[in-house]
Amino acid sequence: MQLGGLKIIGTERHESRRIDNQLRGRSGRQGDNGESRFYIGLDDDLMKIFGGDMITSVYNTLGADENIPIQAKVISNAVEKAQKRVEGRNFSIRKTVLQYDDVMNVQREIIYKQRKEVLDGKSLKENITSMIEETADELVNIHSSNEGVNKEALTQEVKSIFGIDISDKVNTLDAKALKEDIKATAIAIYEDKEKELGSDILRELERVVMLKVVDQKWMDHIDSMDELKNGIGLRAYGQKNPVDQYRVEGFDMFDEMIANIKVDVVKLILHLQKKEEVKREQNIQITRAAQEALNSINFESSSAPKAKANEQEKVNTTVVNDGPKVGRNDPCPCGSGKKYKNCCGKNA
Secondary structure (H helix, E strand, O other): OOOOOOEEEEOOOOOOHHHHHHHHHHOOHHHOOOEEEEOOOOOOHHHHHHOHHHHHHHHHHHOOOOOOOOOOHHHHHHHHHHHHHHHHHHHHHHHHHHHHHHHHHHHHHHHHHHHHHHHOOOOOHHHHHHHHHHHHHHHHHHOEEOOEEOHHHHHHHHHHHHOOOOOOOOOOOOHHHHHHHHHHHHHHHHHHHHHHHOHHHHHHHHHHHHHHHHHHHHHHHHHHHHHHHHHHHHHHHHOOOHHHHHHHHHHHHHHHHHHHHHHHHHHHHHOEEEOOOOOOOOOOOHHHHHHHHHHOEEEOOOOHHHHHHHHHOOOOOOOOOOOOOOOOOOEOOOOOOOEHHHOOOOOO
């Protein structure tokens, strides 16, 4: 070999032929003369898994000493075939993972689109009204059958979610009439909340509640989908395509999550109760007013302990300053007494 070249010595053959070819290319860069040589043993993973038996039979047939290297075209071809099998298996794995990711990506786009509408300040009044109507329909459908309405269970659910007592109506109205009655009463309560809290503050509270509920449910859904993916391969033993089963069961879980989001949002909004003794400054921006309003709200429902804990959480909002630019060490314009960098400017 002439001077200036590079000799590559490989102690194994990689699962991917691309890596071997990259190493070979290192020996002849910029026109320099070079050489490459790879060594592989029968106990290497590549040979044990995909080509070891055949190579061993050839080795025994030749009757060669185990310390004498075998250089034969048949061995090189067997190694390349083994690499092709590994590459095919890895490609199949990546393809399956991509198909799983496609299922999650469709769901992710739906959730992120909804979150973007909330963050962009879109009014949620129409959405909340639709959630109330859909939740009422779903509740009555769940507790209705050909034999009639499960009166006790429906009464408890309606009381828990909407705060409405239908015990005197459940015995006289049919399922369709119950739906309309629950919708009308719940929407009336919703409109009373708007008059009590004010339209602007309620719109802001709806965005806060929607984001909190959607984010929590979405994180729980991601964990559930991971658990489903870990065990979905067992469906193949039942002659079912795991990817198809993952798609079907995943979207069933997604629909269930959406239904739970509607129930939780409706439950929180309709159980808002304003504390009369709380006084607010009138010259504060709406984002600050919404934060104070949320801190002054009682979430009275069957999940009172959790709601009470959430009541104490600080809402991450931004105070809009219409005046001169505030320095990081200047007093925060929200009136907290802290420096701007330690208060509203912390996430700026």
